[in-house]
Amino acid sequence: MTVAAPPVPHYVPAPVATETLEYADLAVIDLAKFGTREGKAKLTAEVRSAMKDKGFFYVINHGLTQQETDRMFDIANVPLAQVSEEEKHKFDGKMQQTGSYQGYKPRQYWHVDNGVRDQIEHYNMNKNLQRKDHPNALKPYLSEVQEFIKYNHFNILFPLLKLLALGMGFDENTFIPLHNFDATGETFLRFMKYYPRTEDDEQKTKNVWLKGHTDFGSVSILWSQPVTALQLICPDGKWRYVSHIPNALVINAGDALEFMSGGFYKATIHRVIQPPPSQQGAQRLGVFYFAMPDDNVKIHPLPNAQEWEERRFSDEDAPTMEEYRKGRIIAYGNSETKKLDGKENVEVQMIGKVLVKHYN
Numbered sequence: 001m002t003v004a005a006p007p008v009p010h011y012v013p014a015p016v017a018t019e020t021l022e023y024a025d026l027a028v029i030d031l032a033k034f035g036t037r038e039g040k041a042k043l044t045a046e047v048r049s050a051m052k053d054k055g056f057f058y059v060i061n062h063g064l065t066q067q068e069t070d071r072m073f074d075i076a077n078v079p080l081a082q083v084s085e086e087e088k089h090k091f092d093g094k095m096q097q098t099g100s101y102q103g104y105k106p107r108q109y110w111h112v113d114n115g116v117r118d119q120i121e122h123y124n125m126n127k128n129l130q131r132k133d134h135p136n137a138l139k140p141y142l143s144e145v146q147e148f149i150k151y152n153h154f155n156i157l158f159p160l161l162k163l164l165a166l167g168m169g170f171d172e173n174t175f176i177p178l179h180n181f182d183a184t185g186e187t188f189l190r191f192m193k194y195y196p197r198t199e200d201d202e203q204k205t206k207n208v209w210l211k212g213h214t215d216f217g218s219v220s221i222l223w224s225q226p227v228t229a230l231q232l233i234c235p236d237g238k239w240r241y242v243s244h245i246p247n248a249l250v251i252n253a254g255d256a257l258e259f260m261s262g263g264f265y266k267a268t269i270h271r272v273i274q275p276p277p278s279q280q281g282a283q284r285l286g287v288f289y290f291a292m293p294d295d296n297v298k299i300h301p302l303p304n305a306q307e308w309e310e311r312r313f314s315d316e317d318a319p320t321m322e323e324y325r326k327g328r329i330i331a332y333g334n335s336e337t338k339k340l341d342g343k344e345n346v347e348v349q350m351i352g353k354v355l356v357k358h359y360n
């Protein structure tokens with residue numbers, strides 16, 4: 001990628017947290033090793049155990065420089081900080097009607113808990129930027145953003161999908177044709193900002209900013225940023241923080257990968273909570289690439305995948321990616337989730353024949 005004009009205002013994130021926090025111990029995958037046979041074999045084993053054990057890992061040496069990554073964070077701030085409310089309204093994604101992440105998700109769109117609504121704003125873009133129009137302020141940067149999307153798809157997602165397939169003992173190209181860049185599908189890039197909340201909101205939600213959930217796609221790529229707030233449930237059942245590694249990626253599996261792998265890889269539950277005191281009051285800007293199979297792919301265990309310990313649904317009842325993502329997006333953040341019997345902090349929803357849980 002080229003770091004070039006046009007200039008963009010520099011976004012300065014909060015300094016790293018000064019507190020000693022309990023971090024999850026996650027594997028670091030050096031993607032530079034992918035290029036050689038021995039390297040690839042090593043990475044296959046590392047990714048396999050990281051994904052089976054914690055369901056989260058870091059990737060370093062993905063090929064973009066710190067400067068290139070910083071520039072994408074600068075660009076990410078543009079649709080959030082430099083577009084008028086009026087123009088944002090024009091690009092409102094209306095996710096709960098469309099079942100698609102394209103355009104803005106305004107703040108307070110979702111219900112978090114006890115009547116409190118979220119303080120998270122997104123601008124979401126389909127992998128093909130030409131599918132929709134974009135706010136004027138973003139237009140000078142669209143070619144760079146499109147290049148960045150392709151970089152995520154071909155240079156990060158594809159190697160990871162190959163390693164994940166190899167880890168299952170499958171041909172490395174098993175998942176690739178199901179993530180066809182040119183096919184109809186909703187793999188998307190998200191620029192996202194969390195805004196500080198009132199003390200009252202913090203208390204009513206027990207400091208939860210984004211409820212515990214699994215992602216619905218196959219592989220999520222989170223570009224690491226310094227505001228410490230993301231936590232995952234570790235195998236011992238405890239929530240632990242994901243720490244910040246400059247210019248690293250945080251990778252996790254979503255439901256579609258769990259379904260297609262027959263539970264070989266599990267979608268790990270994660271959430272976002274109020275940052276520690278040294279970072280309170282700061283905004284939290286994020287860049288994410290959420291990959292999912294093409295719309296027409298039926299997301300059930302692949303032939304020869306291991307048998308699920310506990311089947312989530314029969315092959316005949318399996319949704320297509322389009323049905324599942326629409327169901328998940330439309331249902332998310334509604335106040336009407338049901339508490340799971342006897343469990344105050346778990347809420348359940350049915351998406352077709354699939355039971356989905358949300359955790360507080």
Ligand SMILES: O=C(O)CCC(=O)C(=O)O
Pocket residue numbers: 210215222230270271272286
């Ligand atoms: O903000 C983060 O670090 C994670 C966001 C997330 O989990 C999501 O958008 O699905």
Ligand SMILES: [Fe+2]
Pocket residue numbers: 213214215270
């Ligand atoms: Fe997530």
